[in-house]
Amino acid sequence: MRKLLRTSGSIIAVTGTRRNDLKAADSAQPIDIITGAELLEKGTADMNDLLRTEVPSLNVQRLVSNDGAVFTRPFSLRGLPPDQTLVLVNGKRRHRGATVQFTNVPYIRGSQGPDLSAIPSIAIGQLEVLRDGASALYGSDAIAGVINIILDDQPGMDAFGQYSQYYEGDGASYQTGAQGGVALGDRGSIVFSPRFRSPIRPEDSGSASASSFPAVSPRISVPR
Numbered sequence: 001m002r003k004l005l006r007t008s009g010s011i012i013a014v015t016g017t018r019r020n021d022l023k024a025a026d027s028a029q030p031i032d033i034i035t036g037a038e039l040l041e042k043g044t045a046d047m048n049d050l051l052r053t054e055v056p057s058l059n060v061q062r063l064v065s066n067d068g069a070v071f072t073r074p075f076s077l078r079g080l081p082p083d084q085t086l087v088l089v090n091g092k093r094r095h096r097g098a099t100v101q102f103t104n105v106p107y108i109r110g111s112q113g114p115d116l117s118a119i120p121s122i123a124i125g126q127l128e129v130l131r132d133g134a135s136a137l138y139g140s141d142a143i144a145g146v147i148n149i150i151l152d153d154q155p156g157m158d159a160f161g162q163y164s165q166y167y168e169g170d171g172a173s174y175q176t177g178a179q180g181g182v183a184l185g186d187r188g189s190i191v192f193s194p195r196f197r198s199p200i201r202p203e204d205s206g207s208a209s210a211s212s213f214p215a216v217s218p219r220i221s222v223p224r
Helices: 036-040 047-054
Strands: 031-035 058-060 075-077 085-089 124-130 145-151 156-164 173-183 189-192 195-197
Touching (some): 031 036, 036 124
Parallel strands (some): 085 145
Antiparallel strands (some): 031 124
């Protein structure tokens, strides 16, 4: 069972405020609160795609052959580069990735943001996205907003398996994961959240390269 931050039946927002009793409905700032159970119900294995479907102002592209952006996909919150969005894990700053983006997208070129796909969705208890500038509270790296990933620290066991595809015979992917937590009394708890997901090939994602296009779409004649 996943435990949310609640008080009197309402979800508490801890992002973008110094209060510890602010209800999400009473916040003057636009905050999206997503539970871990909602993330597991989505039909994708990528954390970037999960955020894209849940947060309207967050955009993530899949760049097939564009340097390191193939592995560390750059995201954009409110149309700004990924390094202008502050990513927190349990309220602490998440380190940036080692990839400097060299893409054809002007507002992403030269940016260096964190790799969100490295965090398994089963390890998340609650996700908060502040869709407003918060530089006065967090600093200049929160110009676009703040993504606060609150990990699930409750003891117990949980597991899931998922299989999905775009069409019959195309875009198949699967993932499986488990989570186990042990309470340590007043000292907290230890939680393990391993996950395995199938690699996404270009022909499965619908983004085939020019060399593999004839094999992927044999019904379409390509001039040679």
